[in-house]
Amino acid sequence: MQTIRTLLIFLVGVFLSGSLLAQKTHNEPLFGKSQAKVQVTGRRLKGACFYIVSGHGGPDPGAIGRLEGHELHEDEYAYDVALRLARRLLQEGAEVRIIIQAKKEGIRDGRFLANSKRETCLGREIPLNQVERLKQRCEAINELYRKDRKKFTYCRSVFLHVDSRSKRQQTDVFFYHAPGSKQGERLAQGMKSLFESKYGKHQPNRGFSGTVAERNLYVLRNSTPVALFVELGNIQNAFDQRRFVLANNRQALANWLTEGCIQDFKKK
Template identity: 45%
Template sequence: IAEDEYAYDITLRLKRDIESHAGQVFMIIFDPYDSIRNEKYLKVDKNELCYPNLTIPLNQTARLIQRADAVNKLYDSIGSSVHQRVVEIHLDSRATKQKIDVFFYHHATSTKGKKLAEILLQTFEEKYKEHQPNRGYYGSVSARSLLVLRKTKPVGVFLELGNITNARDQKRFLNPNNRDALAKWICLGLIKEYELYKK
């Protein structure tokens, strides 16, 4: 089970949901051959490119800098007066026994990034209470100096959706309906944050 395939599928679902509300989405990392997939087990490939159509470097730091540069070029071309947000979606691969709930990172100096993360957290709390009232939800919001948050110009948030190696967390991702729900909840949180700042 490859964490990036599941993160990408959730991101594609989020893109679809945002566009259904008249938002515009740019996929910074994209696979030209993959669309939304409803299989339980997603085939692994290495076809990803960086926007607009760049080969991704093997070096991790170079990859992150390339990603940040792509975001910033888009931000400048669209204009700072337009509501723009960077949403980085990630699945972890920690020790097998370590189960984690969805949690959110923002840059330490970004008050709007912190607010966005808090709105997303609140949305997840509400949705888990509605759909799984006995489950409990233990997500969190915290500041981290991640390169993708530090070097990008728009307000950003980093979502850690779970631990792909944990059997209980896997249920969150292997079922396509659950991947759909995660995307819808993220979209709902983004809409709430947009409504807050458009006034």
């Protein structure tokens, strides 16, 4: 009797752990073959939903920097950070919608990311006209959000860009929110403080001069879910370039952005 009971408990255990594990794995081909499988290892973002949007794409490369004879295209670097961010958010139990997609790229570890025009907006071709392009991604987000808002109490869209300024200007990271958005401002401020503390730890002599501001940008005004717009650095500046040319640094940016989302989600 005892043995049968032990065996039953064992079998139930195997069944439960099996089904729990089955629930906790995502398969996202956009991350590339080696990263497609995503094990959900945390619950800190359970109930949260994110729209991750890398800037530009398709016919528009965004800002272009130069390093060692290579062209650095904003859309490729923003996209790589976007994928890494999306993956981390999934690991923490969030629902994630990757709005700008490139079927073949995946998460890339190289320093120089090859340029392509293959990006789409959820599979749809990205128009060249700027207003049309921004309108397309906002409509994509808002359409998903109409359903998501019934399921999730916390939805945020995150727009990732790399700035282009004069070569000498080192810019750190800028966070923008929509004019008058209290929740957007809270998320942006939280991100800024988190980045300050990370820079304090990793580069204590340098300090951090990133800022938070409201900005009257099309995507901030037209995203129905609360939105955050991030400029990850100046693509022209040699020091800033290190921030996104090294894969480890792109991953660090994604990790910190994830932590910022977790902190904000806790405050909701």
